Amino acid sequence: MDAYLGLAGHFEELAALDHIHGVLDWDRRVVMPAGAAEERARAQAAVARWRRARLADPRVAAWxxxxxxxxxxxxxxxxxxxxxxxxxxxxAVSEEQTGALADAAARSESAWEACRPAGDWAAFRPYLEEVVARVQEQAAALAEAEESTPYGALLAGFQPGLTAERAEALLREVDSFLPDLVARARTAGGGEEAPAAGGPFPQAAQERLARKAAELLGYDFQHGRLDTAAHPFTGGAPGDVRITTRYEERDFAPGLLAAVHEAGHALYEQHLPAAWRRQPAGRARGMAVHEGQSLFMEKQVGLHPGFLGLVAGWLDEAFPGAEERPAWAGPALYRRLTRVEPGLIRVDADEGTYPLHIRLRHELEQALIGRELAVSDLPEAWEAGMQERLGVRPQGDHRNGVMQDPHWAAGLFGYFPCYTLGALIAAQLMEALRTDLPGLDEQLAEGEPGPLRNWLEQRVWLRGSLPEFEGLLREATGKPLGVEAFRTHLEGRYLREAL
Amino acid sequence: MDAYLGLAGHFEELAALDHIHGVLDWDRRVVMPAGAAEERARAQAAVARWRRARLADPRVAAWxxxxxxxxxxxxxxxxxxxxxxxxxxxxAVSEEQTGALADAAARSESAWEACRPAGDWAAFRPYLEEVVARVQEQAAALAEAEESTPYGALLAGFQPGLTAERAEALLREVDSFLPDLVARARTAGGGEEAPAAGGPFPQAAQERLARKAAELLGYDFQHGRLDTAAHPFTGGAPGDVRITTRYEERDFAPGLLAAVHEAGHALYEQHLPAAWRRQPAGRARGMAVHEGQSLFMEKQVGLHPGFLGLVAGWLDEAFPGAEERPAWAGPALYRRLTRVEPGLIRVDADEGTYPLHIRLRHELEQALIGRELAVSDLPEAWEAGMQERLGVRPQGDHRNGVMQDPHWAAGLFGYFPCYTLGALIAAQLMEALRTDLPGLDEQLAEGEPGPLRNWLEQRVWLRGSLPEFEGLLREATGKPLGVEAFRTHLEGRYLREAL
Structure with missing residues (x-):
C-alpha cells in the first residue's frame, strides 16, 4: 500500500475517536447526572488510551x-x-500515563463542578493535586520529544508552532503598556458610572436573544445546539458543533456575550475545510487562533457600537415594559460594556484587565508545572498575585478566586496564554479587515456580517491546519503577529473622552 | 496469565465501548441536531466495528x-x-458486515425520525431496504454459529436462551385465547364510555408528574435523567441510566405511562449486580426479561386501581382548576385506562390488543428476514394484517401504520416478540409476588412500592445474567414461563362487569 494512503486511512479512523470524545465531553458538562462521574471517567480514559494507541501505532512510524x-x-x-x-x-507518553491523566481530569472536572458553588477548596484540592501530578509526568515526557521545556511542550499541545519563549515575549510586550493604559482608561470619560442593567431578565427571553445573535453571526443550528453550562464552552464534533452559555437573571449581557464568544469558536469549526474533515490538516490551527475567532466575535463585533445599537433594538423587544431603558438607551450600553474596572472574575473582565488575569494564571501554571509551587500553596499565591496585578483579592472566596476556572481541573495547563494571544490575533485581523472592507461599520450596524464572515472564512477558517501558526497570521494580515493592533484597538476604544 | 483473568480484563474494556455506544445513541435520539446524522453514523459504525473486533479477538478464542x-x-x-x-x-460476522449494519441503522433511524411526521414512506423506504439487506446478511452468518434459522439467530441476540420455536409456541398459546378474550372484554362493563381526558395539559406539569411517578417507583435521578424523545426509550450506561417519554397536550396518560414503563426498564438497569458491572454476567438477562420489568411497572403497578387512586390525587394538584375532574374522579381513570379498544398504534394499545400488534410485526419481520416479503410490499402487507388481526387499517397513513415504530429502522429485527413475552413475565412475577406480599394492594394505594421493589431486586435485578433465561424465571416464580398468569390477569382486569 502507498504509505501516504495508509496514513490517511489510519487517521480517518481517528476522527471517530475525536467525535466520541467530543460528544462524551459535551454530555458530561451539559446533561450528565452527577452520579455518573465515575463510570464516565473510566470511559473517557479508555477513549484517551485508544486515541494515543492509534497515534503511537508502530505502523504509523513505518508509514x-x-x-x-x-x-x-x-x-x-x-x-x-x-x-x-x-x-x-x-x-512520547505511555498508555498508562495517557489513561491516568484522562481519568484524573474527568474526575477532577466533575469535582470542580460539585465543589465550586460552595468554593470548597479542601474537597477539591486532592483532585487537583492528582491532575497536576499526572500533567507534570506527561509534560516531562513531551519535553524530550518536543525539545522544549515541560511547560513549553504543554503550550505547543494547544497551539502547535508556538514556543514558550515566543508566547512570553508577546505577553511581556503587552505588559509593557497595559498597566498604564488600564490606569488611564479607568478615568477616561470622566469616570462616569454607566446605568445598571436593571433586571430581572427572564432566562427564556435571554435564551431567545442568544440564539438570535448566534444565528445572525451565521451559526448553523442544523449542525449545532445552544445549551447552558456551568462554564461556557464550544464542543461536539465536526458537523455537530455545540455552543453553551450561562445566564444571570440580574444582567442580560454576560449570557449574550458568552453566546457570541462561543459562536465565534463555532463558526471557525463549522467552516473548516470540508475536504479535510477527517484528516489532521482539517482541524483548527490551534487554540490561540481559536480564541482569536471567539474574541473577534465577542470584542470586535459584539462590542462594536453599531452592533450594540442593533442589540439595543432587540433588547426593547425581548424585555418590553419600559421602552428605551436607561441600560441600553443611546450610548449607555456601549459605555457600560466598555468600562475598565478590575474585578475578581476573568470571564467578566473587560478587554483591558483581561490580560492581567491571564498573566497571573500563566505565572502560576508555569510554577505548578515547574514544581516551584505546590497545589496547597496555590490559594495564597493567587491572592497575592491578584493584589499585585489587579489590586483586588478574593479574600478566601475560592469560588471567585482560585476555583473560578475549570481549566486546571480539566488538566488544561498551558492553555491560558491562548486567550491573550487570541486578543492580539482578533485585533490584528480586524485591522486587516478594515482595509479590505471600508463599509464594515455600516454593515455591522445594519446586522449584515456576511462580508466580514466571508473574509474570515477565506483567510482563516477554510485554511484549517494547512499553514503553520505564524504563517497563517502573516498570510491573513500581511504581517507577523504583534501587539500593535491590540494596543491601537484598546486606545481607540478605552481612552476616548466620551463617545 | 491465568486465562480467566485475561478474559475478565479484556471484557472490562468492552464496558467502555458499551458506555460510549449508550451515550452516542441517547444523544442521537434526544439532543443531536439533524445535520449531524452523517458524521454520527460513521462514529457509531466505528464503535460497532471496534466492539466486534474486541469480542472476536483471536486472543479471546485462545483464552x-x-x-x-x-x-x-x-x-x-x-x-x-x-x-x-x-x-x-x-x-460469526465480519468487520465489514458489522460496520455496514451499524452505519445503515444509524442513518435509517435518523431518516425515520425525519420522515415519520409526514409519513413519507417513499423517502424512508430506501433506508429501510438497506437495513433489511444488511440484517439478512448478518442473520445468515449468525444462523450458522447459533445452529438455528436466521430469524432465530436474531431473536437469540435480544433474548439469549430463547429459541424461535419456544417463542412461537408461547405466542401461539396466547393466540389461542386472546381474540376471544378481547371480543368479550370489549362489551364488558356494559361497553360504557369512559370520560375523555379533558385537556389541555401543559407539558411542564406533565413532566413534573412523570418525574414524581418515576421517583416514587425508586428511579434514581442522581444516576439518571428524564427527557423527551420521538419514541420513548431507556438508554445511557451503567451508573447513568436515562429514561425518556413524550407528552401529548390533549391527554396526560400516555406521557405518564410511558415514563412509568421506562422507569421499569431503568430500575432493572440501576439494580444490576454492582460487583459484575463491567462483565457480561452483570448485564440484564435479555430483552424479554427487560420488557417484563417495564411492563410490570406500567401494567401491573401503573394500572393497579390503588396506584391509580394515588395518581388521581396527583392529577388534582398538577392540573388545578376543576377539582375532581370526571376523567380521574372515582373509578373513571382506571376504567378509561383499562378499556379494550383496537387501534392503529401499538404503544397506545391496551393490554388485550397489544399482543395482536406484536403478532403482526412478528409475522412480517419473519417474512422480511426470510426473504418472503420485499420492503416495497410491506405497507400492503401491513394494511392486510391490521385488518385481519385488529379490524382497523391505517389506509395509507404510514405515520400511524408501517412507520409508527423505530425498531426496524434501527435494525432491531427479532425484538418484537420480547414485548409479549415480557407481558407474560410481568404477569407471572406479579402472581408469585402476591403470594409473598399479602399487603401489596394496600402498599400500592399508599404509595409504598418498597417491598415490591425489594422482591424484584432480589429475584430478578440483582441476578443479572448469572442464570439463564428460563432458569431465572423458574427461580423467581417457582415455575416455567407460561401464559396462564397473563390469561388470569387479563380475565380479572378486563372481564369484570364493572369496577
Whole structure:
C-alpha cells in the first residue's frame, strides 16, 4: 500500500475517536447526572488510551518513514506534517500515563463542578493535586520529544508552532503598556458610572436573544445546539458543533456575550475545510487562533457600537415594559460594556484587565508545572498575585478566586496564554479587515456580517491546519503577529473622552 | 496469565465501548441536531466495528480454550458462558458486515425520525431496504454459529436462551385465547364510555408528574435523567441510566405511562449486580426479561386501581382548576385506562390488543428476514394484517401504520416478540409476588412500592445474567414461563362487569 494512503486511512479512523470524545465531553458538562462521574471517567480514559494507541501505532512510524515527500501535493505535505506532530507527541507518553491523566481530569472536572458553588477548596484540592501530578509526568515526557521545556511542550499541545519563549515575549510586550493604559482608561470619560442593567431578565427571553445573535453571526443550528453550562464552552464534533452559555437573571449581557464568544469558536469549526474533515490538516490551527475567532466575535463585533445599537433594538423587544431603558438607551450600553474596572472574575473582565488575569494564571501554571509551587500553596499565591496585578483579592472566596476556572481541573495547563494571544490575533485581523472592507461599520450596524464572515472564512477558517501558526497570521494580515493592533484597538476604544 | 483473568480484563474494556455506544445513541435520539446524522453514523459504525473486533479477538478464542472450568466459582462459570456466547456471535460476522449494519441503522433511524411526521414512506423506504439487506446478511452468518434459522439467530441476540420455536409456541398459546378474550372484554362493563381526558395539559406539569411517578417507583435521578424523545426509550450506561417519554397536550396518560414503563426498564438497569458491572454476567438477562420489568411497572403497578387512586390525587394538584375532574374522579381513570379498544398504534394499545400488534410485526419481520416479503410490499402487507388481526387499517397513513415504530429502522429485527413475552413475565412475577406480599394492594394505594421493589431486586435485578433465561424465571416464580398468569390477569382486569 502507498504509505501516504495508509496514513490517511489510519487517521480517518481517528476522527471517530475525536467525535466520541467530543460528544462524551459535551454530555458530561451539559446533561450528565452527577452520579455518573465515575463510570464516565473510566470511559473517557479508555477513549484517551485508544486515541494515543492509534497515534503511537508502530505502523504509523513505518508509514511515515516510507512516505515519499516528493510525491505529495502541497496540501498532503501539510497533512503529513500534522500527522508527524501528532505521532511524535503520542509516542512520547505511555498508555498508562495517557489513561491516568484522562481519568484524573474527568474526575477532577466533575469535582470542580460539585465543589465550586460552595468554593470548597479542601474537597477539591486532592483532585487537583492528582491532575497536576499526572500533567507534570506527561509534560516531562513531551519535553524530550518536543525539545522544549515541560511547560513549553504543554503550550505547543494547544497551539502547535508556538514556543514558550515566543508566547512570553508577546505577553511581556503587552505588559509593557497595559498597566498604564488600564490606569488611564479607568478615568477616561470622566469616570462616569454607566446605568445598571436593571433586571430581572427572564432566562427564556435571554435564551431567545442568544440564539438570535448566534444565528445572525451565521451559526448553523442544523449542525449545532445552544445549551447552558456551568462554564461556557464550544464542543461536539465536526458537523455537530455545540455552543453553551450561562445566564444571570440580574444582567442580560454576560449570557449574550458568552453566546457570541462561543459562536465565534463555532463558526471557525463549522467552516473548516470540508475536504479535510477527517484528516489532521482539517482541524483548527490551534487554540490561540481559536480564541482569536471567539474574541473577534465577542470584542470586535459584539462590542462594536453599531452592533450594540442593533442589540439595543432587540433588547426593547425581548424585555418590553419600559421602552428605551436607561441600560441600553443611546450610548449607555456601549459605555457600560466598555468600562475598565478590575474585578475578581476573568470571564467578566473587560478587554483591558483581561490580560492581567491571564498573566497571573500563566505565572502560576508555569510554577505548578515547574514544581516551584505546590497545589496547597496555590490559594495564597493567587491572592497575592491578584493584589499585585489587579489590586483586588478574593479574600478566601475560592469560588471567585482560585476555583473560578475549570481549566486546571480539566488538566488544561498551558492553555491560558491562548486567550491573550487570541486578543492580539482578533485585533490584528480586524485591522486587516478594515482595509479590505471600508463599509464594515455600516454593515455591522445594519446586522449584515456576511462580508466580514466571508473574509474570515477565506483567510482563516477554510485554511484549517494547512499553514503553520505564524504563517497563517502573516498570510491573513500581511504581517507577523504583534501587539500593535491590540494596543491601537484598546486606545481607540478605552481612552476616548466620551463617545 | 491465568486465562480467566485475561478474559475478565479484556471484557472490562468492552464496558467502555458499551458506555460510549449508550451515550452516542441517547444523544442521537434526544439532543443531536439533524445535520449531524452523517458524521454520527460513521462514529457509531466505528464503535460497532471496534466492539466486534474486541469480542472476536483471536486472543479471546485462545483464552476460552485454555480456561480450566473446574477452577472457577459458579458465578465466574456463568460469566464465562456469557463471554463464550458473545465471542461466538461476534466471530460469526465480519468487520465489514458489522460496520455496514451499524452505519445503515444509524442513518435509517435518523431518516425515520425525519420522515415519520409526514409519513413519507417513499423517502424512508430506501433506508429501510438497506437495513433489511444488511440484517439478512448478518442473520445468515449468525444462523450458522447459533445452529438455528436466521430469524432465530436474531431473536437469540435480544433474548439469549430463547429459541424461535419456544417463542412461537408461547405466542401461539396466547393466540389461542386472546381474540376471544378481547371480543368479550370489549362489551364488558356494559361497553360504557369512559370520560375523555379533558385537556389541555401543559407539558411542564406533565413532566413534573412523570418525574414524581418515576421517583416514587425508586428511579434514581442522581444516576439518571428524564427527557423527551420521538419514541420513548431507556438508554445511557451503567451508573447513568436515562429514561425518556413524550407528552401529548390533549391527554396526560400516555406521557405518564410511558415514563412509568421506562422507569421499569431503568430500575432493572440501576439494580444490576454492582460487583459484575463491567462483565457480561452483570448485564440484564435479555430483552424479554427487560420488557417484563417495564411492563410490570406500567401494567401491573401503573394500572393497579390503588396506584391509580394515588395518581388521581396527583392529577388534582398538577392540573388545578376543576377539582375532581370526571376523567380521574372515582373509578373513571382506571376504567378509561383499562378499556379494550383496537387501534392503529401499538404503544397506545391496551393490554388485550397489544399482543395482536406484536403478532403482526412478528409475522412480517419473519417474512422480511426470510426473504418472503420485499420492503416495497410491506405497507400492503401491513394494511392486510391490521385488518385481519385488529379490524382497523391505517389506509395509507404510514405515520400511524408501517412507520409508527423505530425498531426496524434501527435494525432491531427479532425484538418484537420480547414485548409479549415480557407481558407474560410481568404477569407471572406479579402472581408469585402476591403470594409473598399479602399487603401489596394496600402498599400500592399508599404509595409504598418498597417491598415490591425489594422482591424484584432480589429475584430478578440483582441476578443479572448469572442464570439463564428460563432458569431465572423458574427461580423467581417457582415455575416455567407460561401464559396462564397473563390469561388470569387479563380475565380479572378486563372481564369484570364493572369496577
Amino acid at each position: 511515515l518513514a516510507a512516505v515519499e515527500p516528493a510525491s505529495l501535493e502541497p496540501d498532503q505535505a501539510a497533512n503529513l506534517r500534522e500527522m508527524k506532530r501528532l505521532h511524535r507527541r503520542a509516542a | 476460552l480454550a485454555a480456561v480450566e472450568p473446574a477452577s472457577l466459582e459458579p458465578d465466574q462459570a456463568a460469566n464465562l458462558r456469557e463471554m463464550k456466547r458473545l465471542h461466538r456471535r461476534a466471530a
